[in-house]
Amino acid sequence: MPELPEVETTRRGIEPALRHRRIAALRIHDARLRWPVDPRLPRRLRGQRILRVERRAKYLLLRLEAGTLILHLGMSGSLRVVDAATPRRPHDHLDLVLDSGQALRFNDPRRFGSCLYTTAPPEQHPLLRHLAPEPLESQFDAGYLHRVTRGRRVAIKQLLMNARLVTGVGNIYASEALFRARIAPTRAARSLTHADCARLVRSIRAVLRLAIRSGGTTLRDYVGADGSPGYFRQKLYVYERAGRPCRVCGTPIRQRRQGLRSTYHCPHCQH
Numbered sequence: 001m002p003e004l005p006e007v008e009t010t011r012r013g014i015e016p017a018l019r020h021r022r023i024a025a026l027r028i029h030d031a032r033l034r035w036p037v038d039p040r041l042p043r044r045l046r047g048q049r050i051l052r053v054e055r056r057a058k059y060l061l062l063r064l065e066a067g068t069l070i071l072h073l074g075m076s077g078s079l080r081v082v083d084a085a086t087p088r089r090p091h092d093h094l095d096l097v098l099d100s101g102q103a104l105r106f107n108d109p110r111r112f113g114s115c116l117y118t119t120a121p122p123e124q125h126p127l128l129r130h131l132a133p134e135p136l137e138s139q140f141d142a143g144y145l146h147r148v149t150r151g152r153r154v155a156i157k158q159l160l161m162n163a164r165l166v167t168g169v170g171n172i173y174a175s176e177a178l179f180r181a182r183i184a185p186t187r188a189a190r191s192l193t194h195a196d197c198a199r200l201v202r203s204i205r206a207v208l209r210l211a212i213r214s215g216g217t218t219l220r221d222y223v224g225a226d227g228s229p230g231y232f233r234q235k236l237y238v239y240e241r242a243g244r245p246c247r248v249c250g251t252p253i254r255q256r257r258q259g260l261r262s263t264y265h266c267p268h269c270q271h
């Protein structure tokens with residue numbers, strides 16, 4: 001599943017081809033995404049200029065002259081910039097054709113992705129209104145994390161993956177950030193001190209930035225948003241390394257179930 005770094009990598013990958021371009025057409029080959037693509041959309045988008053491409057959590061926002069196109073990659077979606085005449089492959093559902101002759105092509109085998117349009121400010125859209133602060137922005141700091149962990153018995157790993165409190169930190173990044181912060185994933189959230197929270201915020205940011213940088217160096221116009229973080233995988237400390245020696249102390253990495261997900265940690269380095 002595409003996580004925040006993959007979506008940010010996608011944003012950086014597609015923006016140069018989209019920015020300041022006019023939309024020549026929206027071709028809907030299959031409207032059956034998570035929500036059906038509005039059949040009036042081609043008419044509403046045609047002729048509009050794309051001002052910029054933004055990201056909020058895992059949503060890509062194409063800011064147009066008269067509104068915003070909100071794209072989400074769902075479980076298996078990906079975007080490519082192609083020559084508009086490039087033959088379609090299976091699961092290529094949408095083509096946003098630009099006046100440059102290129103097209104932004106949306107591929108999504110499992111069709112949990114979405115393509116919605118709003119003329120209201122996007123931050124007021126029901127999907128975006130209740131999102132937690134962005135982990136790479138200043139509102140997400142030690143004070144914030146300390147405040148939202150007070151009184152919560154839930155394991156810190158599960159709290160990090162709660163999208164109402166922290167945005168865009170999936171299983172891989174939560175596991176890796178906790179290792180770097182030397183905090184056991186099973187610790188009760190409320191047991192974290194302010195210093196723990198400060199270390200954890202720094203670690204989350206470092207892990208996300210590293211993943212974005214790795215994605216940015218391996219991908220250009222195509223983003224293989226199949227959940228594989230490319231070169232970042234070679235830099236993982238604990239995720240999917242069960243039984244292998246900790247890169248810091250040599251102790252075998254331990255795997256356990258937490259909720260429905262697997263969690264990985266070093267029993268020696270993390271407390």
Ligand SMILES: [Zn+2]
Pocket residue numbers: 246247248249250251266267268269270
């Ligand atoms: Zn270790």
